[in-house]
Amino acid sequence: MPKSKEQFEQIRNERIKIILNSAATLFALKGYEGVSLDEVTKEAKCSHGLLYHYFSNKEELYKAVLEQVVYPDVQALISDINWDQKAKDVMSSLLDKVLEVVSSSNDEKVRNLYLLLNIHLQKSLAVVKKNEKGHTPIFSYVEELIDRGKKENDFKDYDTIELTISILSLIKGIAFNRIHIGSKRFIAPHKEIIMGMLLK
Amino acid sequence: MPKSKEQFEQIRNERIKIILNSAATLFALKGYEGVSLDEVTKEAKCSHGLLYHYFSNKEELYKAVLEQVVYPDVQALISDINWDQKAKDVMSSLLDKVLEVVSSSNDEKVRNLYLLLNIHLQKSLAVVKKNEKGHTPIFSYVEELIDRGKKENDFKDYDTIELTISILSLIKGIAFNRIHIGSKRFIAPHKEIIMGMLLK
Amino acid sequence: MPKSKEQFEQIRNERIKIILNSAATLFALKGYEGVSLDEVTKEAKCSHGLLYHYFSNKEELYKAVLEQVVYPDVQALISDINWDQKAKDVMSSLLDKVLEVVSSSNDEKVRNLYLLLNIHLQKSLAVVKKNEKGHTPIFSYVEELIDRGKKENDFKDYDTIELTISILSLIKGIAFNRIHIGSKRFIAPHKEIIMGMLLK
Amino acid sequence: MPKSKEQFEQIRNERIKIILNSAATLFALKGYEGVSLDEVTKEAKCSHGLLYHYFSNKEELYKAVLEQVVYPDVQALISDINWDQKAKDVMSSLLDKVLEVVSSSNDEKVRNLYLLLNIHLQKSLAVVKKNEKGHTPIFSYVEELIDRGKKENDFKDYDTIELTISILSLIKGIAFNRIHIGSKRFIAPHKEIIMGMLLK
DNA sequence: GATGAATGAGAATTCATTCAT
């Protein structure tokens, strides 16, 4: 009995998911250059041929990881935050979410968060820069937020980019440590430490 | 009559310095895996053979960069801070130094600072972990400092490791951005942003 | 639809055989150090990549030659000798076989015989020693045989190891000469020359 | 006070001796291809430059080892044997000498004996063949001796080359084992084992 | 006579990518 179109589609999607997931984990752990596609196929238990069937090369695979795995996941993090509160409350909710992620045992989410913030790193930078206009969503989001917080007179009056880079570097560092230390021994910083950088 | 020992020593040391410097810059810019030794030799204008005459392999080169270039340079940064002040003042002086470095046009110093804080990254992690006992000097230094600051009732009462990781992640992020943006367009965060994380 | 497992297995096995065979010949002729993998790939008409697809490095290739080519072949030599005769007759049959091999134009068999007896040579020594317990089968086989021949009062009453080393050195030397002289001009010694060393 | 010509000459000769000796040991232990000139300089505690000052390349060094170290030493072994006895007695004396060497703790002499008999091996073969006419002295010596022994009706009546190769292979094998086993645990075969191959 | 820095060709090894089925 031949499989139906839907069944094929489903198989296909699941395979792609597994590959993307394996790749995401390895990229987060070892960096773009540090990962060989052979490792990816081993982790995903698929052949080289299949990997290249779905992704035309290593760069495309990396971009697919960002677009299909990382961005949606982080988008979800942001999406149910009520943007219409005061900026400091939005930021507070955002940090709640982020800290919840790094404190949880959900390695995938931490990895995605890290990959998002890591975009600017090394080769990844070049890979991404080629087809991105302006900043990653998260960057603009935080930038805008901080801008508003300053106008609302809650945040310190420093240069916005300065503050954005600081906040994001900090979160990236936290995620990085969480990835390399593991959920068991890791202690996430308190929200107040981070908010302390912003609040007057 | 052979060259004198001193002559050899001098030639040797100069060449090693050039190689280490070239390697340091490239490692900071592109990461351990992203750098090929061919690039290093081109940058240092030497042959592969010479590189291997002085460093037995890529890992050893990386370690030598840390030990002979990075650590001493960062040590110098710390060394003339008066440790006998209150912790918050020591921290303040430390941040002054660090921010002075990243605000200056001295790319080497920024690079060294970044490499120091980057040790835990990816392959570097394994390379370094093999022969380090405990933490890098800078880690313990900051840890101890924060501990004292807490006892002196100036710093917030959070977990010390938590605070240390936060501070160092932040500085690393700043150095990272400085490296990739360049001194012209880069704006360093104000010291108060960082101190704000610590101070009550 | 992928190739069937059997198809892959067959392709794989054939290629591996060709590579091992090429390697075996070269190792016998020029020694472990004297052979470059480039020569092996040329002889086997395959790429470097493929060689490394099947063997993780030069050492592994050498070990595979011994385990997959040399040992089975020499085992076959021994296997149909009737062990239940008197030791001197077993030895006689063994020498018949060996001398038949070196007198034949079958270069592969001579080569395998030589490689077996050559194990202790140079780098090969280290390579092999790592994962062998005790002696190569052939050594124990001959040792035991000589021991028995002494008990049966047919062989001279010297130290067994002494006699074993002598016999094996001699056969190795013969195989060595046969390899380097070629079957046309080579004259194998008579069995009696060798038996003369043992018989009372 | 400047050194006299003789003093210079002496220094020179001693240095050359040390280098040749180091090289000889390494060649015997690891084969021509397995030895790097860097190892030789380390063993001889001299610089690359000096090695090349005395020997124009690796091949020349190898040949010099044979000509200046190996041949004279083995020649000495032979020289005080009274050639005017019956062949079997000459052979007996020769074997006495040889077995004395391999049974002694004099590693250098064993090494030289082995190198002599090893000439035909691998690359060494090519190196030596280039400028040798006919066989190495020892080969012709033994050949002639066996021929005579046959005429004197003491030795078996097999092909002379056959017997010569057998005898020399055997001695080489013994020397080889002695080198790799060391003098402590090594047991040399009795002369009778070897004579047994020849005597009627 | 002596040193060791320096070179460059070549050997070992890795890895992205292609291809026949």
Place this chain on the structure above:
DNA sequence: TATGAATGAATTCTCATTCAT
């Protein structure tokens, strides 16, 4: 869709050899 064999260029590493002093 799926496999893994196969390739070749790039990368790491080794080593005989040269050279300035």
